[in-house]
Amino acid sequence: MAWALARRCDELGVDLIQNCEVTGFQLDRGRVTGVQTSRGRIAAGKVGLAAAGHSSVLAELAGFRLPIQSHPLQALVSELFEPVHPTVVMSNHVHVYVSQAHKGELVLGAGVDSYNGYGQRGAFHVIEEQMAAAVELFPMFARAHVLRTWGGIVDTTFDASPIISDTPVDELYVNCGWGTGGFKGTPASGLTFAHTIATGKAHPLNEPFALDRFETGQLIDEHGAAAVAH
Numbered sequence: 001m002a003w004a005l006a007r008r009c010d011e012l013g014v015d016l017i018q019n020c021e022v023t024g025f026q027l028d029r030g031r032v033t034g035v036q037t038s039r040g041r042i043a044a045g046k047v048g049l050a051a052a053g054h055s056s057v058l059a060e061l062a063g064f065r066l067p068i069q070s071h072p073l074q075a076l077v078s079e080l081f082e083p084v085h086p087t088v089v090m091s092n093h094v095h096v097y098v099s100q101a102h103k104g105e106l107v108l109g110a111g112v113d114s115y116n117g118y119g120q121r122g123a124f125h126v127i128e129e130q131m132a133a134a135v136e137l138f139p140m141f142a143r144a145h146v147l148r149t150w151g152g153i154v155d156t157t158f159d160a161s162p163i164i165s166d167t168p169v170d171e172l173y174v175n176c177g178w179g180t181g182g183f184k185g186t187p188a189s190g191l192t193f194a195h196t197i198a199t200g201k202a203h204p205l206n207e208p209f210a211l212d213r214f215e216t217g218q219l220i221d222e223h224g225a226a227a228v229a230h
């Protein structure tokens, strides 16, 4: 994956700088002119901010606030099994989702840990509760062992929809708020964000997803879309 991305960047003449933390923004009369990083200053006529769970931290450095809450989100897999579960089940009632990977692992998760946080791990009691919920739905899973758990920080908005938008800083654009669903949004997210940065105007698809909807009240409530309470 990393190799394919590096090759594509080569083809496009794009530099991908790894291990390079943005530590600040350079502004001139309300317009972004570059970023400060742990590896020096990078001048830029336009900047796209796509930092998921750290979006609001970076926006603060640029001088504005985002309506984002950062939460830990965890998932886990079991050891390998013969095919026993040929579908995806999501239950908002007992609060778990489960599917079986082609290799055989059961893949399980729940909603976000309810507190705000930036740790790359969540609380154990959340895993315990989601396993109890899974066993309530499928008693045979009680014999499964947890093989691996992981957690990340997700950027949630209060209408559960992303923000792909310009910002109060000229030529600084933001793509965030994907919460628990940013993988499946990748193609539309990339296309519309690239269009917005290149033209300075929203693509028709992301017009309703602007930052100002939190001022106008024209929210896009997608809380029901995930089927587990995110």
Ligand SMILES: Cc1cc2nc3c(=O)[nH]c(=O)nc-3n(C[C@H](O)[C@H](O)[C@H](O)COP(=O)(O)OP(=O)(O)OC[C@H]3O[C@@H](n4cnc5c(N)ncnc54)[C@H](O)[C@@H]3O)c2cc1C
Residues within 6 Å of the ligand: 020, 021, 022, 023, 050, 051, 052, 053, 054, 058, 073, 074, 075, 150, 151, 152, 153, 154, 175, 176, 178, 179, 180, 181, 182, 183, 184, 185
């Ligand atoms: C456990 C878990 C399960 C999930 N399951 C699903 C799923 O089943 N389906 C789905 O669609 N989505 C899922 N998601 C959500 C999905 O992973 C995210 O929405 C998606 O990865 C967000 O993509 P992104 O490009 O916006 O951010 P990321 O892929 O998180 O990239 C943001 C990048 O910004 C970098 N960054 C942060 N701060 C700085 C800084 N100061 N300077 C430089 N770089 C910085 C980070 O290092 C990171 O590389 C899951 C998330 C978690 C945590």
